[in-house]
Amino acid sequence: MTASEVVISCRNVWKVFGDYPDRLRLTPDTTMDELRATSHIAAVRNVSLDIRRGEMLVVMGLSGSGKSTLVRCLARLLDITSGTVEVEGRDIGKLTEPQLIELRRKKMGMVFQSFGLLPHRTALENVAFPLEMRGQDRASRIARAREVLELVGLKGREGYFPRELSGGQQQRVGIARSLAVEPDIWFLDEPFSALDPLIRREMQDEFLRLKGMLAKTIVFITHDFDEALRLADRIAIMKDGAVEQIDTPDRIVMAPATPYVAKFTESIDRARVIHAGALALPVDGRPVEGDPLPAGETLHALARRIVGDSRVLIPLSTQGRISGLLDRKAALDLLLGPAT
Amino acid sequence: MMTATLPPPPLRLDQKRIALAFLLAALVLVIFRPALPAGLIRLPEGLILPFADWINATFAFARDELGLMTVTRAFSDMVEACLDVTANLLYGKSRWPYVGPIPWAVIAATAGMAGYALGGARLALLAGGTFVWIAVMGQWKWAMETLSVIVVAVPFSVVFGLLMGTLAWRSRLAERILNPILNIAQSLPHFAYMIPVVVFIGVGPKAGAIVTIIFSVPPMIRMTLLGLRGVSPEIIESGKMSGTTRLQLMTRVRLPAARTEILIGVNQVIMQSLAMVVLASFIGMPGLGQKLLQLLQALKIGLSVEIGITIVLLAIVLDRMSKAWAVKQPEHATGPWLYRHRLLLIWLGLVALGFVLAWVHPYFSEVGRKQALSMAEPVDAAVGVLIEMISPVTDWLRWFLITWVLIPLRDAFLWLPTTAVLLALAGIGWRVGGLRSALVCLAFALPIALSGWWDRAMITVYTVFVSVALALILGVPLGLLGAVNEARSRRFLLVCDTFQTFPSFIYLIPVIMLFGVNDVAVIAAVVVFATVPIVRYTIEGLRGIPPEIVESAQMSGASPMQLLRHVKLPLAVPTLVVGANQSIMFSLFMVIIAAFIGTQDLGQEMQRALSSTDVGKGLVLGFAVAFMGLLADHLLLKWAHGRGVALRSS
Numbered sequence: 002m003t004a005s006e007v008v009i010s011c012r013n014v015w016k017v018f019g020d021y022p023d024r025l026r027l028t029p030d031t032t033m034d035e036l037r038a039t040s041h042i043a044a045v046r047n048v049s050l051d052i053r054r055g056e057m058l059v060v061m062g063l064s065g066s067g068k069s070t071l072v073r074c075l076a077r078l079l080d081i082t083s084g085t086v087e088v089e090g091r092d093i094g095k096l097t098e099p100q101l102i103e104l105r106r107k108k109m110g111m112v113f114q115s116f117g118l119l120p121h122r123t124a125l126e127n128v129a130f131p132l133e134m135r136g137q138d139r140a141s142r143i144a145r146a147r148e149v150l151e152l153v154g155l156k157g158r159e160g161y162f163p164r165e166l167s168g169g170q171q172q173r174v175g176i177a178r179s180l181a182v183e184p185d186i187w188f189l190d191e192p193f194s195a196l197d198p199l200i201r202r203e204m205q206d207e208f209l210r211l212k213g214m215l216a217k218t219i220v221f222i223t224h225d226f227d228e229a230l231r232l233a234d235r236i237a238i239m240k241d242g243a244v245e246q247i248d249t250p251d252r253i254v255m256a257p258a259t260p261y262v263a264k265f266t267e268s269i270d271r272a273r274v275i276h277a278g279a280l281a282l283p284v285d286g287r288p289v290e291g292d293p294l295p296a297g298e299t300l301h302a303l304a305r306r307i308v309g310d311s312r313v314l315i316p317l318s319t320q321g322r323i324s325g326l327l328d329r330k331a332a333l334d335l336l337l338g339p340a341t
Numbered sequence: 342m343m344t345a346t347l348p349p350p351p352l353r354l355d356q357k358r359i360a361l362a363f364l365l366a367a368l369v370l371v372i373f374r375p376a377l378p379a380g381l382i383r384l385p386e387g388l389i390l391p392f393a394d395w396i397n398a399t400f401a402f403a404r405d406e407l408g409l410m411t412v413t414r415a416f417s418d419m420v421e422a423c424l425d426v427t428a429n430l431l432y433g434k435s436r437w438p439y440v441g442p443i444p445w446a447v448i449a450a451t452a453g454m455a456g457y458a459l460g461g462a463r464l465a466l467l468a469g470g471t472f473v474w475i476a477v478m479g480q481w482k483w484a485m486e487t488l489s490v491i492v493v494a495v496p497f498s499v500v501f502g503l504l505m506g507t508l509a510w511r512s513r514l515a516e517r518i519l520n521p522i523l524n525i526a527q528s529l530p531h532f533a534y535m536i537p538v539v540v541f542i543g544v545g546p547k548a549g550a551i552v553t554i555i556f557s558v559p560p561m562i563r564m565t566l567l568g569l570r571g572v573s574p575e576i577i578e579s580g581k582m583s584g585t586t587r588l589q590l591m592t593r594v595r596l597p598a599a600r601t602e603i604l605i606g607v608n609q610v611i612m613q614s615l616a617m618v619v620l621a622s623f624i625g626m627p628g629l630g631q632k633l634l635q636l637l638q639a640l641k642i643g644l645s646v647e648i649g650i651t652i653v654l655l656a657i658v659l660d661r662m663s664k665a666w667a668v669k670q671p672e673h674a675t676g677p678w679l680y681r682h683r684l685l686l687i688w689l690g691l692v693a694l695g696f697v698l699a700w701v702h703p704y705f706s707e708v709g710r711k712q713a714l715s716m717a718e719p720v721d722a723a724v725g726v727l728i729e730m731i732s733p734v735t736d737w738l739r740w741f742l743i744t745w746v747l748i749p750l751r752d753a754f755l756w757l758p759t760t761a762v763l764l765a766l767a768g769i770g771w772r773v774g775g776l777r778s779a780l781v782c783l784a785f786a787l788p789i790a791l792s793g794w795w796d797r798a799m800i801t802v803y804t805v806f807v808s809v810a811l812a813l814i815l816g817v818p819l820g821l822l823g824a825v826n827e828a829r830s831r832r833f834l835l836v837c838d839t840f841q842t843f844p845s846f847i848y849l850i851p852v853i854m855l856f857g858v859n860d861v862a863v864i865a866a867v868v869v870f871a872t873v874p875i876v877r878y879t880i881e882g883l884r885g886i887p888p889e890i891v892e893s894a895q896m897s898g899a900s901p902m903q904l905l906r907h908v909k910l911p912l913a914v915p916t917l918v919v920g921a922n923q924s925i926m927f928s929l930f931m932v933i934i935a936a937f938i939g940t941q942d943l944g945q946e947m948q949r950a951l952s953s954t955d956v957g958k959g960l961v962l963g964f965a966v967a968f969m970g971l972l973a974d975h976l977l978l979k980w981a982h983g984r985g986v987a988l989r990s991s
């Protein structure tokens with residue numbers, strides 16, 4: 002991933018719920034307890050992060066850690082208490098209403114945790130709704146809505162009302178609605194939570210395909226670590242409204258910034274996350290013998306070959322060039338657990 | 342969090358003592374009444390404030406100086422234009438669009454199809470059957486006169502209600518202003534609305550329509566507000582993320598998502614309209630109400646019963662259809678075009694058939710007076726015999742009630758010193774809700790004393806008191822009977838529901854039939870009307886008790902009687918009090934309506950104000966009634982709420 006332009010940038014964002022959040026004096030050191038004493042709740046606490054074009058940021062954290070609230074702040078569905086959120090260089094807190102509407106119509110899409118379908122419209126009309134708001138003509142928006150509904154596997158249910166669909170089907174209508182407009186910036190709040198594993202995987206593939214093709218910027222909330230690992234360029238771990246760590250999956254697992262992150266990632270099978278390259282030692286004149294292994298694969302994918310290899314230091318290659326050496330013992334420790 | 346667990350401040354004891362002090366003071370005034378100076382028994386003349394003159398001056402100012410008359414004229418002209426159209430279509434008044442009356446067969450078929458579309462075959466039968474009944478009984482023209490007003494008034498009310506409800510939802514300030522106005526508006530008796538309308542608009546269908554519109558707006562405002570508040574935030578957010586403007590968000594997301602509440606509002610508007618239209622006969626509105634009024638005054642029981650049945654049927658049909666519409670959720674349609682639009686096609690076919698029938702034989706266009714299937718004469722004869730038979734009982738009952746209950750009680754209420762009543766109210770208020778409630782009570786009661794209508798108000802209070810007491814005696818056992826099991830309570834509640842949809846006027850027919858035109862008839866009508874909410878809330882209170890509590894009492898070995906006395910009734914009391922509150926409201930309305938068969942209370946004065954078009958007097962009397970209702974409402978609900986909270990937390 003090349004470092005391209007920043008699409009969403011937030012600086013010291015706070016979102017405090019309560020009676021008089023505006024009267025609070027918030028500093029980076031303000032603690033939850035101080036706020037609680039004044040019967041306020043900080044759902045988002047001093048969050049600063051940048052999301053680049055084409056990047057998929059996965060936000061994780063326990064229930065109530067402020068994930069949904071953060072995303073709502075990024076879309077300005079909520080006005081933040083302090084800090085700034087910039088989208089494509091413009092402070093969205095300062096946008097006028099028409100500008101904001103324009104931004105949402107042209108750039109943004111969102112899938113809601115509890116779907117947010119309009120109960121009085123059929124699946125088809127729900128999907129066509131954002132197109133209607135954009136002023137697209139009837140025939141073309143209906144055609145487009147049919148197309149995306151088919152994509153999410155709901156062909157034949159176009160005329161159903163949300164009430165008549167199962168939870169997973171409703172969720173797919175929500176996904177289709179956000180797909181219909183092909184937004185550049187996409188907020189997905191647990192978009193697959195109600196889907197069965199099979200459809201879930203299909204949907205993930207579809208998102209990866211779209212993202213790869215169209216350089217979408219995506220903020221994706223999930224509780225499922227496997228899903229996060231499949232999709233994420235970077236993962237942000239939230240706790241009590243604050244971002245504890247924001248980093249690549251490798252580093253989240255290998256170098257947890259706080260004990261909380263360490264605990265959070267404890268139960269994951271590291272070998273599935275960590276790429277061989279992440280363990281690479283510099284060559285530093287040591288001898289390079291035999292065929293190299295690809296540095297971009299996970300240890301899990303290379304397990305059979307590492308176990309069968311007899312070299313102490315296995316060379317790794319990135320795009321055909323030797324990029325480092327893999328300490329076989331360290332790799333085996335990660336794969337099989339430390340030797341006793 | 343923390344404050345909720347703090348022990349309650351030690352104010353409670355004081356509250357009790359202060360309340361006791363007030364009540365004792367009131368008692369002293371009552372005991373020493375013979376020795377009291379006249380100024381304490383009734384407020385001295387000098388203190389009576391000329392509210393009516395002030396109101397009249399304000400109205401005159403608004404009419405003459407502010408040009409309010411032009412505004413009301415413009416509005417009433419608009420309403421009249423609509424009324425002319427519906428009048429032409431429904432009963433053939435010679436006005437634009439000069440289409441003439443639609444044959445009754447067509448309207449009955451349309452009603453039946455609407456019933457079918459909304460609620461299936463049974464509702465179709467009910468709706469179609471009602472209109473066939475109306476036609477066959479020869480009441481078509483009157484019913485259409487009534488309906489032509491409802492058809493115009495309801496859309497106006499709904500639109501006003503939506504607009505004002507939206508306003509209240511948009512702005513806290515507007516809500517703060519509207520809320521007390523709505524509270525008072527919903528406790529003002531019907532006649533209080535009529536008098537200003539007569540002043541500004543005159544009498545006749547136009548005035549009837551306008552008073553109906555004004556009267557039926559408040560529930561629509563409330564339901565709109567409730568609906569808009571209740572829309573789930575994610576639905577709104579998803580609308581916003583689709584890039585809606587504010588207006589689009591309102592019209593395409595919020596209002597449709599609040600559909601159910603809004604349609605329940607429409608249902609309430611329709612029912613209020615029907616009740617008002619029937620009563621608007623007092624200001625010259627033709628139709629079923631006027632006919633009923635004339636027949637009742639002429640004591641023609643048979644025909645009044647027939648018209649009463651029509652009104653009741655209309656009420657049930659309108660209520661069931663609009664409720665069915667409210668609960669009906671959209672369903673997807675499949676199949677070819679012909680199949681999907683089958684109801685429309687069948688309806689068109691039926692309409693065509695109706696027109697053809699009407700063309701072939703005039704009977705299907707209009708049933709003449711001679712062909713009408715009225716059974717008034719045999720009914721009259723049968724009723725005559727029946728009355729003859731039971732008249733010893735009713736006569737005795739009338740005599741007993743009047744001499745031994747009503748007159749002594751009335752005299753006792755009138756005997757009470759005004760100051761004692763005020764003190765007692767303050768005391769009760771203080772007991773229930775501290776200083777604030779005491780002040781609220783005085784704020785409602787004092788203006789009545791100051792208005793100079795104290796004696797009349799006391800007679801109204803006495804009538805309501807007697808009626809609600811009797812309603813409790815009748816209603817609570819009925820409720821207990823109804824709550825025995827699930828199936829029966831559902832049946833009882835359905836009956837209560839149905840009774841509550843009847844326009845209050847209807848209740849006068851049987852009581853006049855039984856007791857003639859006098860005090861007892863009034864009380865009987867009010868009692869019947871007021872019993873319904875008591876039965877309903879008794880049942881709901883008993884059914885609402887958590888089963889674990891009942892089971893644990895049973896496990897402690899409580900017999901069914903003990904269970905009822907020590908567990909169920911105490912737990913049901915807060916709900917029952919809410920029922921009593923509604924019962925008081927209903928009684929107040931009914932007492933005022935019943936005034937035309939002869940009472941001496943505020944209602945009678947209001948009738949006089951109506952016939953002399955004295956806005957000031959009419960409104961003062963109306964507010965007096967409203968304040969009595971609101972006072973009772975405040976005390977009972979406050980108490981029930983406190984009690985309910987106490988019960989739930991223990």
Ligand SMILES: Nc1ncnc2c1ncn2[C@@H]1O[C@H](COP(=O)(O)OP(=O)(O)OP(=O)(O)O)[C@@H](O)[C@H]1O
Nearest residue numbers: 018042043044063064065066067068069070071114
């Ligand atoms: N409108 C609101 N008013 C008050 N508090 C709120 C509001 N919305 C969210 N909160 C609080 O903010 C905190 C974060 O909520 P949020 O919905 O962002 O959590 P989440 O991480 O999305 O949880 P989940 O995984 O369950 O969806 C919670 O403690 C919640 O109670």
Ligand SMILES: [Mg+2]
Nearest residue numbers: 068069070114
């Ligand atoms: Mg969430």
